[in-house]
Amino acid sequence: MSEQTVDQEYIHVPILVDVPYRFDAGKYMTRFLVELRDNEKIYGIKCPSCKRVMIPPRIVCARCHVKCDEWVELSNEGTLEAFTIMYFPMTDPTTGKPHDPPFSYGSVKLDGCDAPIDHMLNIEPDMSKIKVGMRFRVKFRPREERRGDLADIEYFDPIE
Ligand SMILES: [Zn+2]
Known part of the structure; x- marks a missing residue:
């Protein structure tokens, strides 16, 4: 059998796809997002077995496979665990x-929580000016701009 070649041009069919959808955040994530949007508060959920405090909150601890139902209000301040400068x-x-x-992006672990939030850092994108261990504070968007999602946190501000 001889090898066949395709010497014709493929047909291109332009299609504009519009796929609107709604994401059901669920019971726990809804509470988390409502507190963020309406009260400028960040809540985690504590596992009754391993005692880890997680955000975003999960109904079941992925390690222990037990239901989590202890809500913990977290500080709006935390420690930088890792960062990058985006080019x-x-x-x-x-x-x-x-x-x-360029801009600065990092993982900040809020006080009282065992998981970091990855977000924009409001600090000059200069490797010599950013250090792991620096302290940052959540900067919420103005109330009229909040929508009930993680973008309600605008960025992390360095604490002087
Ligand atoms: Zn656990």
């Missing part, structure tokens, strides 16, 4: 808009 545009998953590079 290419990153599309914000909550807004769909790109952030112009």
